[in-house]
Amino acid sequence: MDAPVESMKVEPAAPVEQALYEIRKRIYPRAVTGKFAAWRWVLVLATQLVFYGTPWLTWNERQAVLFDLVARKFYIFGLVFWPQDIVYLTLLLIISAYSLFLFTAIAGRLWCGYACPQTVYTELFMWIERKVEGDRGARMKLDKEPMSARKLRVKASKHGLWIALALWTGFTFVGYFTPIKTLWGEVWSAGLGPWETFWILFYGFATYGNAGWMREQVCKYMCPYARFQGVMFDPDTLIITYDRERGEPRGARNRSVDYKAKGLGDCVDCGICVQVCPTGIDIRNGLQYECIGCAACIDGCNQVMSKMGYPKGLIRYSTETAVKKHLDSTSIAKRVFRGRTLVYTSILVVVAVAGLVTLYNRVPVKVDVIRDRASFARDPSDPVVQNVYRLQIMNTQERRAAFAIGVSGIEGIHLLSDSTSQLELGPASQKVVAVRVEAPRQNAKPGSNRIQFTVDAADPSGATQPLKIVEKTTFVVQ
Amino acid sequence: MSEFTSGFWSVYITLITLASILACALLLWRLSTKKLAPGEKASVMGHVWDENLEEFNNPLPMWWMYLFWITLIFGVVYLVLYPGLGSFGGVLKWSSTGQYEGEMAKAKARYEPKFAEYGALDLASIAAKPEARDMGERIFLNNCAPCHASDGGGRPGFPNLRDADWQWGGEPDQIVQTITAGRQAMMPPWAQLGEENIKNVAHYVLSLSGKTHDSMRATQGKEVFAANCAACHGPEGKGNPALGAPNLTDNIWLYGSGGESTIIQTITNGRNGVMPAWEEFLGKDKVKLVAGYVYSLSHPAK
Numbered sequence: 001m002d003a004p005v006e007s008m009k010v011e012p013a014a015p016v017e018q019a020l021y022e023i024r025k026r027i028y029p030r031a032v033t034g035k036f037a038a039w040r041w042v043l044v045l046a047t048q049l050v051f052y053g054t055p056w057l058t059w060n061e062r063q064a065v066l067f068d069l070v071a072r073k074f075y076i077f078g079l080v081f082w083p084q085d086i087v088y089l090t091l092l093l094i095i096s097a098y099s100l101f102l103f104t105a106i107a108g109r110l111w112c113g114y115a116c117p118q119t120v121y122t123e124l125f126m127w128i129e130r131k132v133e134g135d136r137g138a139r140m141k142l143d144k145e146p147m148s149a150r151k152l153r154v155k156a157s158k159h160g161l162w163i164a165l166a167l168w169t170g171f172t173f174v175g176y177f178t179p180i181k182t183l184w185g186e187v188w189s190a191g192l193g194p195w196e197t198f199w200i201l202f203y204g205f206a207t208y209g210n211a212g213w214m215r216e217q218v219c220k221y222m223c224p225y226a227r228f229q230g231v232m233f234d235p236d237t238l239i240i241t242y243d244r245e246r247g248e249p250r251g252a253r254n255r256s257v258d259y260k261a262k263g264l265g266d267c268v269d270c271g272i273c274v275q276v277c278p279t280g281i282d283i284r285n286g287l288q289y290e291c292i293g294c295a296a297c298i299d300g301c302n303q304v305m306s307k308m309g310y311p312k313g314l315i316r317y318s319t320e321t322a323v324k325k326h327l328d329s330t331s332i333a334k335r336v337f338r339g340r341t342l343v344y345t346s347i348l349v350v351v352a353v354a355g356l357v358t359l360y361n362r363v364p365v366k367v368d369v370i371r372d373r374a375s376f377a378r379d380p381s382d383p384v385v386q387n388v389y390r391l392q393i394m395n396t397q398e399r400r401a402a403f404a405i406g407v408s409g410i411e412g413i414h415l416l417s418d419s420t421s422q423l424e425l426g427p428a429s430q431k432v433v434a435v436r437v438e439a440p441r442q443n444a445k446p447g448s449n450r451i452q453f454t455v456d457a458a459d460p461s462g463a464t465q466p467l468k469i470v471e472k473t474t475f476v477v478q
Numbered sequence: 479m480s481e482f483t484s485g486f487w488s489v490y491i492t493l494i495t496l497a498s499i500l501a502c503a504l505l506l507w508r509l510s511t512k513k514l515a516p517g518e519k520a521s522v523m524g525h526v527w528d529e530n531l532e533e534f535n536n537p538l539p540m541w542w543m544y545l546f547w548i549t550l551i552f553g554v555v556y557l558v559l560y561p562g563l564g565s566f567g568g569v570l571k572w573s574s575t576g577q578y579e580g581e582m583a584k585a586k587a588r589y590e591p592k593f594a595e596y597g598a599l600d601l602a603s604i605a606a607k608p609e610a611r612d613m614g615e616r617i618f619l620n621n622c623a624p625c626h627a628s629d630g631g632g633r634p635g636f637p638n639l640r641d642a643d644w645q646w647g648g649e650p651d652q653i654v655q656t657i658t659a660g661r662q663a664m665m666p667p668w669a670q671l672g673e674e675n676i677k678n679v680a681h682y683v684l685s686l687s688g689k690t691h692d693s694m695r696a697t698q699g700k701e702v703f704a705a706n707c708a709a710c711h712g713p714e715g716k717g718n719p720a721l722g723a724p725n726l727t728d729n730i731w732l733y734g735s736g737g738e739s740t741i742i743q744t745i746t747n748g749r750n751g752v753m754p755a756w757e758e759f760l761g762k763d764k765v766k767l768v769a770g771y772v773y774s775l776s777h778p779a780k
Contacts, residue, residue: 021510022537221539374636375627379735388629418640418778419629432619434629 027280030136034299055175091355102344109293121211170204241318273297394430409451413439488564597763601650604770614771634734647719660755663722667748687729
């Protein structure tokens with residue numbers, strides 16, 4: 001890519017002594033309004049409504065979304081996942097990863113700019129900061145001032161509000177693992193458990209620290225995304241682009257002057273794009289690893305362009321190829337359909353469809369068959385052979401189920417009359433039962449014989465259709 | 479710590495640990511106070527990829543350096559509080575054994591009352607109470623199933639606990655006694671009787687359970703049985719629970735229903751059946767609970 005190569009040239013070092021450790025430069029992002037800022041707010045509100053709201057919903061007389069780590073049962077609305085359902089988590093992670101690849105290949109760091117919790121909470125924290133301390137200029141002035149009663153008051157209110165939001169976030173987070181209404185009661189009766197307290201404070205501290213203090217440092221030094229964005233982009237990826245050809249040579253000018261005659265480009269060098277940048281970079285230097293793709297500079301620059309009466313889009317979403325070949329938006333859109341994105345999309349569709357189909361066909365009753373470890377085969381009398389199995393029967397439904405165990409595969413094979421053949425299990429519970437099976441010796445061959453257990457699960461109330469599970473195992477004849 | 483074969487290793491580890499921490503601190507201090515001279519640039523590491531991609535030795539953020547200091551301080555505090563410096567046990571006196579014992583004591587305080595409550599019941603009541611019986615079943619599956627199988631049906635050498643045949647008696651007290659103190663059955667070898675006699679006795683034993691046998695041999699074996707075996711197994715072969723001598727007339731075979739050859743082997747070489755004692759390991763109440771479960775296997779609820 002052309003622009004980044006130029007930007008990689010090391011600026012000549014200032015002729016002063018430098019520490020080997022970089023002293024952080026404070027960034028005071030200026031507030032910005034516009035199309036993309038509005039989109040970010042839509043996503044902030046949507047994601048946070050889901051995050052803060054979900055734990056308060058009720059479903060089947062329990063919390064709608066609850067990850068019960070102690071009982072190892074994950075409730076998500078009508079579904080109850082057991083550890084055996086780990087494959088769905090795998091599918092979800094694969095879908096998330098490929099969605100990220102796809103979005104990044106098409107339009108760069110969309111995730112970072114609009115939906116990443118680091119961005120979302122920073123946005124909320126900066127909003128509070130702006131309401132309390134004022135915009136960029138006011139904040140810079142306040143920080144330079146010596147400590148005074150007013151400054152102390154302003155700073156205290158900002159941190160007070162930050163901490164309140166952070167604690168609420170920590171509380172909500174823990175509310176996904178401990179029923180949130182119980183947790184709320186415990187907060188007020190001082191009955192929080194030590195681990196609940198720890199995680200509320202820990203997650204609260206992480207929110208306060210990352211969104212209030214660390215901010216762009218998280219994106220620059222902690223998050224790996226910035227470092228591998230290079231391999232996720234290609235020349236047809238939409239990135240935040242400064243139109244160098246149109247903008248340069250940049251320079252201040254009077255509105256009334258014919259700048260073109262003076263040999264100036266469209267960039268008025270107002271510096272707004274730098275002031276609004278949450279990571280403190282100058283987008284005019286081209287694509288940089290610090291750029292989280294938030295498009296604040298696009299909004300900022302467009303406002304200036306409107307005021308100047310110039311066409312918008314000096315900084316815009318564009319691709320390397322588009323800039324080089326002067327493509328219009330239709331050609332850019334056509335280039336979205338390229339090998340890379342099509343491969344990502346097909347994998348994504350296949351995995352998503354497979355996941356939905358298996359989820360739809362999921363039988364909410366599970367049976368594991370374990371051959372008894374102690375007794376291989378018994379021959380209580382010559383014509384019959386006995387085998388013992390342990391059946392782990394799991395009822396993952398939220399209602400009682402009546403189970404009937406059957407066995408087949410050898411002529412005359414049956415459960416012994418004193419063996420467990422019927423049982424009833426409560427909602428979301430399981431039991432291991434020893435099952436005794438007998439078969440006529442003459443109908444089975446010596447060694448192992450294939451048989452199967454059939455477990456029918458009926459709804460005692462008769463409200464739903466019975467379920468049937470077949471599990472294969474072997475019957476041993478010595 | 480007794481794991482060290484000599485005091486030298488304790489000193490060795492302590493010195494290496496402290497020297498490493500000190501060296502890290504010195505390195506950090508030296509680098510964080512060092513300055514680049516005016517005009518001096520951060521060095522390039524000397525690798526080039528893809529024509530122009532170079533690795534710069536760029537400065538770390540300051541807060542990152544502070545994290546290193548925090549890590550060092552954490553390390554020192556940890557080594558003071560917890561074991562780590564050779565044989566020094568740490569001022570908190572923490573040990574994994576101590577933690578284990580603490581957790582066991584806590585679990586005991588929590589579950590003991592329940593076990594005591596059920597341990598006070600008689601076996602029939604435990605068998606009739608689903609919660610108590612389930613507790614007994616879990617104890618059985620963890621401790622007894624490896625020999626007696628998970629259905630309690632046994633296997634050759636390990637008695638079936640589901641039938642009415644009891645080697646050591648099936649009364650509640652006898653079952654509890656068997657589990658509490660264990661049992662040692664001792665069938666001596668009878669090789670000195672000679673192959674012919676042994677075969678004859680074997681056929682007599684087969685006849686007692688009504689199995690196919692050679693009646694000539696059985697008649698001859700009866701005398702040998704009366705002279706040698708009846709002392710323990712009784713004149714009619716009905717066995718003696720006090721000695722653990724099995725009943726030979728019920729067609730239930732402790733060492734497998736292999737017929738003649740198994741019986742000959744038993745008589746020739748003898749048998750040594752051992753049931754270990756569980757009281758020390760399980761405690762009185764758990765023994766009672768598992769005995770209740772075993773009782774329930776042959777006394778199913780009506």
